[in-house]
Amino acid sequence: MPLDLRPSEALGLWHAATLEHVRVIGPDLTIRQLAILLHIYLAPPPHTVRGLAAMLGVTKPVITRALDTMGHMGLVRRVRDDRDRRNVIIKRTVDGALFVEKLGDIIIAEGRKLALAEGSGA
Amino acid sequence: MPLDLRPSEALGLWHAATLEHVRVIGPDLTIRQLAILLHIYLAPPPHTVRGLAAMLGVTKPVITRALDTMGHMGLVRRVRDDRDRRNVIIKRTVDGALFVEKLGDIIIAEGRKLALAEGSGA
């Protein structure tokens, strides 16, 4: 049960991985956008604008803007729903999958470093 | 060694906690600001503008702006260094400590939920 974290572990991991995130990925993604991206790639499809908005407790324009930005980065893709052409289905992309994978690598790497440090220090 | 995470655990935790972060805390903190805040509260002082800038690989104005914003929120406090009055020492505040603690609570709570879900499902 590796996810039963102690406070120092939880915050230490957040600290290390967030720092590395900024260093490697840069500022070109807000926390909201990151949450949206992770949800698209980790929760089962289909994903719609209103669904994402409800999930995060934000308004729809927030989702539209985030999809604009991330679509321009190639991280997601929009497709009209043919069964109800009012809907937009948000699709994953190869670049987006690579991005998420890279983020996972950062978290795992920083977690390993902390495990070593805590194992010897505390 | 609870920090030796598997990819699904690492990303699942990030997903859940980031989502909850957005829901509870809102958009009023960028990833850079979050990294700066966590570093101030988790790394040993003293913290200076140039030190934080070097740590994150960003320019000093980035730090100055972040301190303006977070200072206005009451999360950090600036104090001139009397021994070298060119320096600014960044101090912690009660509100900032509470904020970081709340973030830790979110991560731990989401980690527990995932541990339960994975324990039964995978």
Added chain:
DNA sequence: TCAGTATAATACGGTACCGAAACGAACCAG
């Protein structure tokens, strides 16, 4: 005292976000 260096803050033009409101397109019921 007078350069030279170092620190943090500020100015600038550009971009992107924010919430709230209005909008057009697509469905649906009568």
Added chain:
DNA sequence: CTGGTTCGTTTCGGTACCGTATTATACTGA
């Protein structure tokens, strides 16, 4: 075919961020 509803998008004024360049202040050494 007409009025109401549900989509996602766009617009609006305002705010904050971005990187780069510049500024003011403070220390240092000749």
